[in-house]
Amino acid sequence: MAAINEPKLISGNANRKLAEAVARRMSIHRGAKVELVSARVERFNDQEIFVEIHENVRGEDMFIIQPTSNPANDNLMELLIIADTLRRSSAARITAVIPYFGYARQDRRSRARTPISAKLVANMIAQSGIERVLTMDLHAAQIQGFFDIPVDNLYASPIFSLDIKHHFRDCLDEVMVVSPDVGGVARARELAKRINAPLAIVDKRREKPGEVADMTVIGDVSGKRCIIVDDICDTAGTLVKAAELLRESGAKEVHAYITHGVMSGSAVERVANSSMKSLVITDSIQPTPQVLEAENIRVVATAPLFAQAILNIWGGTSVSSLFDDPTLEPLYETHYAGAF
Known part of the structure; x- marks a missing residue:
């Protein structure tokens, strides 16, 4: 046509x-x-x-x-x-x-x-x-x-895979993709397939919306550079807790690739003070000055x-x-x- x-x-x-x-x-x-x-x-x-x-x-x-x-x-x-x-x-x-x-x-x-x-x-x-x-x-x-x-x-996974292949090109064999919940497994599996990496899952149980009662890692993350993949980062509370759990489970580093950086409330401060080495978001939502100034937050172009x-x-x-x-x-x- x-x-x-x-x-x-x-x-x-x-x-x-x-x-x-x-x-x-x-x-x-x-x-x-x-x-x-x-x-x-x-x-x-x-x-x-x-x-x-x-x-x-x-x-x-x-x-x-x-x-x-x-x-x-x-x-x-x-x-x-x-x-x-x-x-x-x-x-x-x-x-x-x-x-x-x-x-x-x-x-x-x-x-x-x-x-x-x-x-x-x-x-x-x-x-x-x-x-x-x-x-x-x-x-x-x-x-x-x-x-x-x-x-x-x-x-966003094709963009993320290009970014990961560039920034982790010297240690791709140590990379493991992590889904922050069971519902996001398909998204995480798609990215893991693109970069030929193994997959782990953080199983979380909520007592009510916005509050996580319990989290468990499914998979061996020992010595791995874990990359958490999700579509939305809102308050970053769950993301930060997942990163801490992965570190406690033996992960060498924890990074996150999130499509939409909603970043409500004190999300930027939580990420800045977390154990995550980096958070990568897209510019689907216009980044705030606080996001752009954060040392461990990076924005990729869409x-x-x-x-x-x-x-x-x-x-x-x-x-x-x-x-x-x-x-x-x-x-x-x-x-x-x-x-x-």
Whole structure:
């Protein structure tokens, strides 16, 4: 299917730096300058959101780059109102690029008389005029089924595997991938397979949400450089406890690779004072100054991946091809020059 018009990007206020980075990468890939559409996204005194687009978007293929991170409700409303503005301005197609999909942890009824908020948000997105969603590492894969529009769910594990192969290239035989819970085994196994490493599991039992009662390591981590893999780091409490348990179980070092660095409350301080040697997160959520200043926290870029995915959607070509290392490595060759 050939592209019939130009891809155009527009950004809300949630992560404008990522949107600008995606535009720069698309400019490199296309050999033509790609800029964010000029728009005003602001709030009235009563915090109502107002959007005004300063360019003609009639008949254009529009991509809204807007994670629904903290403040989740404000950023979600920005996304919906931008979409409504584009629809009423006769955009040909509207794709929501949501690097971090908020409310994803509310994907089922955990007990009686509770909502399935992820489904509600999916309905709101579809009703706003958005025709396609591009996201990364949904908390639960089945959330794709909540949408009645196409959803492309990218994965951070290919990026993480390139980063691990670069930073641990002299000791890959000592690396062990660790899932922080039984539910994350599939994600951890995928990364372990990519770097040809063994797998361990931290089995945790919760008495209530946010509080871990007991943790046990399944697997021998003695003398290993353990890499904990997960999709979300919120308060970092469980992550820090898992790192301490791994060290007590004989691990030589503990590192963590987490897709979405929510980093609520005193999470940065917990990580900085923990036994973890490093925490690697992506820029799916705009890092705070505290995150950027932390000595043992590092941020890897997602712009090359999102830029190529947007171009593939625009051109009607495969997005799943970006899951393969041979396809992804050239996108990150400037980051890891000479590593492969």
